[in-house]
Amino acid sequence: MNHDPLHKSGASENEHGDVAAYVLDELNATERAAFEAHVASCASCRAALAKRQETHALLHTIESATVSHDLAPEILDRIRAGRSESWWRTASLAALLLIGTVLGLWWWPNAGSKSVPVVSGVDLLDDDFVASTRCEDALQWLCRAQEPDGSWDPEKWGGDRRYRVALTTLSAMALLDHPSPSAAMENALSKAVLYLVDQQGQREIDSTGFSDRKLAALAIEKAGYPLGQDRWTSGEQGGWAYGESRHDDQPLEEVRYALLQSPASVGIERGGQIYTTAMACLTR
Amino acid sequence: MTSEFPSSRSEDDPDVALMCAVARGSDDALAALIRRHQSPLLNYFNRSGALEDGEDMVQETFLRVYRYRDRYRPTARFQTFLYTLARHVWLDRCRKKMRKERLMGWLMREAEVQRDTSTEALDERAAEVQDALGTLSPKLKEVLILKVYQGLRYQEIAQVLNIPVGTVKSRINLAMEAMRRAVHEP
Numbered sequence: 001m002n003h004d005p006l007h008k009s010g011a012s013e014n015e016h017g018d019v020a021a022y023v024l025d026e027l028n029a030t031e032r033a034a035f036e037a038h039v040a041s042c043a044s045c046r047a048a049l050a051k052r053q054e055t056h057a058l059l060h061t062i063e064s065a066t067v068s069h070d071l072a073p074e075i076l077d078r079i080r081a082g083r084s085e086s087w088w089r090t091a092s093l094a095a096l097l098l099i100g101t102v103l104g105l106w107w108w109p110n111a112g113s114k115s116v117p118v119v120s121g122v123d124l125l126d127d128d129f130v131a132s133t134r135c136e137d138a139l140q141w142l143c144r145a146q147e148p149d150g151s152w153d154p155e156k157w158g159g160d161r162r163y164r165v166a167l168t169t170l171s172a173m174a175l176l177d178h179p180s181p182s183a184a185m186e187n188a189l190s191k192a193v194l195y196l197v198d199q200q201g202q203r204e205i206d207s208t209g210f211s212d213r214k215l216a217a218l219a220i221e222k223a224g225y226p227l228g229q230d231r232w233t234s235g236e237q238g239g240w241a242y243g244e245s246r247h248d249d250q251p252l253e254e255v256r257y258a259l260l261q262s263p264a265s266v267g268i269e270r271g272g273q274i275y276t277t278a279m280a281c282l283t284r
Numbered sequence: 285m286t287s288e289f290p291s292s293r294s295e296d297d298p299d300v301a302l303m304c305a306v307a308r309g310s311d312d313a314l315a316a317l318i319r320r321h322q323s324p325l326l327n328y329f330n331r332s333g334a335l336e337d338g339e340d341m342v343q344e345t346f347l348r349v350y351r352y353r354d355r356y357r358p359t360a361r362f363q364t365f366l367y368t369l370a371r372h373v374w375l376d377r378c379r380k381k382m383r384k385e386r387l388m389g390w391l392m393r394e395a396e397v398q399r400d401t402s403t404e405a406l407d408e409r410a411a412e413v414q415d416a417l418g419t420l421s422p423k424l425k426e427v428l429i430l431k432v433y434q435g436l437r438y439q440e441i442a443q444v445l446n447i448p449v450g451t452v453k454s455r456i457n458l459a460m461e462a463m464r465r466a467v468h469e470p
Contacts, residue, residue: 020453020456020457020460021438021453024431024432024456026437026438051464052460054464055460055461055463055464055467056432056460058409058413058463058464058467059413059417059428059432059433059463060432061409061410061413062331062410062413062414062417062433063410064323064327065323065326065327065330065338066323066326067322067323067326067339067342068339070318070319070322071318071322071339071342071343071346072314072315072318072319072322073315074343075314075318075343075346075347075350076311076314076315078343078347079311079314079347079350181379223380224380224381
C-alpha cells in the first residue's frame, strides 16, 4: 500500500482511488471488507481516509434546496401548448432548410462551379437531422459564405440587398440551433449577431420591413445578447429599438408568432412546395 | 445527443416503469417523475453554479425528457438518462452565457462564467464550500456533483459524461483533493 496516497501518482492512484471509493460507497461488500482490514493496519491510509471523510462531510454542509412549488402542471401545460424549445428548434431547422433551398436551388447557379449542400426533405426535421452530415456540411458552408462584416450578402448570390438582415438572421438561427457548435460556428454566430446589433438604429439598413427586424431581434435575444426588455419596437430612424413605448410595439408571443410568417414577409417564399411544407411543420 | 442511453441495474429502479409509461404517452407518469426529481435536479443546477435560473433549467430538462421519451431504453437507470439531459441543459446555458460575455466584449475565465455569486442564503461554512466548488475546473466539478450530491454510481457518471470509469475515479480523487485544499488552504 502506498504511504502517501494523496500526493503520488502512477500505480498509487488505485490505492488512492480505493480511499475515495470507500468514502463514496462505491465498493462492494468484499472490497469494503478488504479495505477496512487494510486500513486497520496502515497508518498512512487511515490518515488518507480521515482526510477524505472530512472533505466528504464538508461537501455536505451545503444545504439542499427545494423547488418552491410543484412544477409538473406548468411543464405539462408547456408540453400541451407546444411552447417548448422544440418550437425554436423546428423554426431554426426550417430556416436552415429554407436557406439551403434558397441559396442552393436558385442563387447558386449564378455562382460558378462551387458546390453547396442542398437541404431538402422536411421529414428530416428532427434531431437526427441536426446531427446529420448534411446539416453539418450546410452549417460549415454557411460559415464559409459569411462576409467579413458578419452578414450574408444576398446580392452575391443573385438576391436583393434588402434581404441582407433577413438572410443573416436566418443563418444565425440555423447556427444557434447546433447542439455542439464548433469554434468556427460560434465565431460566425458572434459576428452575425454583432452585425445585426449594429443595424439597430441605423438610418438605412438592408431590410424589407418591420417583420425581419423583429426576427433579427429574436435571434439576438436567443444568442444571449441582452435586449433589456421583452418588447421590441420599430426604431426612430428605420432600424429597430427595444423597450420604448410606441403604438406598434408587440409582446414577445406576438413577435414569435410573427416569426412564423417572416420567411414570407422577407421574400423567400419562392421555395414553393418546400416552403409550404416547412411552414406546415412550423405551425402544427 | 446519443441515440440511445444504455446503462445497467435498471431492474430495481421504480422510475423505469414511469419513464416507460411516459414513452407510451402518460402525462400522469411524467408528472410523477417531475415531482420525484424536481428538487434533486434543482440542486444539481444550483451546485453547478446556477442559483438564479435553476428552476427554469429543471423545467427545460423535463421538456427534453418528454421530447426524447422515445429514445429512452429501459436497460438504463432513469437517473442516467435524466442527468445526461440535464447536463446538456447546463452546457447550453453555459454556452449561451459565454456567448453573451463574448458579445459584450468581456473576457472572463470559464470557471468564473459558470459561477453565480448570490450565496446570501448559505451560512458561512457552506458558502465557503460553495465558493471552493466554484473554483474547481468544470470537469472536476461535474463529476463531484454527480457523485456526491446526485448520488450516481461511477459507472453511471461514465455513461452520462461518455468517459471511461477510470477517468471518473481519477477526476473524483482530484476533485476531492482540490476541495480539501481550497477549504483548508484558501
